[in-house]
Amino acid sequence: MASSTSYQLFFLALLPIAAGEVVLYQSCNHNFTNNPVLQYNIYGAFSDLITKVPSNGFAITTIGNGTNTVYGLAQCRGDIIDNSKGCVICVDHAIRKLMGDCTGSAATSILLDLCFVRYDTKNFLGIVDVPFVANFTSAGTAKDPEAFNQALWLLLDWVKLSASSASDKYAIGKEKFVRGNMTIYGMAQCTQDLSGLTCKGCLEQMSNSLKASCKDRLACLVACNSCQLQYGDKNFNLVADNNIPLFPGDKPAPPALAPSHN
Numbered sequence: 001m002a003s004s005t006s007y008q009l010f011f012l013a014l015l016p017i018a019a020g021e022v023v024l025y026q027s028c029n030h031n032f033t034n035n036p037v038l039q040y041n042i043y044g045a046f047s048d049l050i051t052k053v054p055s056n057g058f059a060i061t062t063i064g065n066g067t068n069t070v071y072g073l074a075q076c077r078g079d080i081i082d083n084s085k086g087c088v089i090c091v092d093h094a095i096r097k098l099m100g101d102c103t104g105s106a107a108t109s110i111l112l113d114l115c116f117v118r119y120d121t122k123n124f125l126g127i128v129d130v131p132f133v134a135n136f137t138s139a140g141t142a143k144d145p146e147a148f149n150q151a152l153w154l155l156l157d158w159v160k161l162s163a164s165s166a167s168d169k170y171a172i173g174k175e176k177f178v179r180g181n182m183t184i185y186g187m188a189q190c191t192q193d194l195s196g197l198t199c200k201g202c203l204e205q206m207s208n209s210l211k212a213s214c215k216d217r218l219a220c221l222v223a224c225n226s227c228q229l230q231y232g233d234k235n236f237n238l239v240a241d242n243n244i245p246l247f248p249g250d251k252p253a254p255p256a257l258a259p260s261h262n
Contacts, residue, residue, distance in 0.1 A: 078170030
């Protein structure tokens with residue numbers, strides 16, 4: 001074997017899967033055979049990610065060299081980061097899913113509702129990747145769609161800019177939609193390897209997809225490998241309602257764009 005390093009996979013097989021860890025999408029690509037070095041490096045990337053992610057809910061890794069190099073990323077949704085155990089359980093579940101379903105794949109990604117894990121033999125770090133967009137919509141529609149959409153996009157534009165300018169590339173917010181007698185909740189998140197401007201561009205692409213596929217819906221989530229955008233008429237966050245910033249009152253303007261973590 002090319003390396004003498006021994007990787008231990010710290011998977012939490014005895015811990016229960018947390019409620020709400022729904023697999024939103026999963027992708028297994030570029031199958032390979034008879035390459036034990038690459039498979040070994042994939043396991044090494046998994047081990048490194050599960051070890052690093054509890055510190056701040058985000059981890060990247062590079063394992064191996066040459067054509068057998070594996071680049072990995074794991075990130076938890078911003079509202080679970082303070083719960084390091086919950087974050088680790090979600091990432092562990094995602095990795096175990098990839099190990100079971102994507103054996104022999106050189107490029108995979110999986111999005112759960114609370115975390116995201118990805119690895120590839122091509123270096124994707126710092127690059128927006130929108131090979132496909134997953135869309136999830138509610139059955140309910142707004143009774144006053146014109147007014148609803150106007151309120152919604154004021155909120156989402158603010159949340160998108162707030163996320164792209166935040167160091168953790170995550171933001172949530174809510175807006176009182178008086179005419180509809182409801183509160184609209186929004187969330188935007190990019191992977192933390194992206195720069196502020198790159199994150200903003202990714203979220204703009206999610207906006208275009210959301211407008212095309214979620215017209216007048218009361219709730220929707222659009223996501224790709226680099227970012228996600230979500231809204232709903234119910235609080236889908238793990239943050240208590242009174243702790244969610246109210247637009248436009250709590251944060252009238254987001255800060256300047258933060259530099260990349262690179």
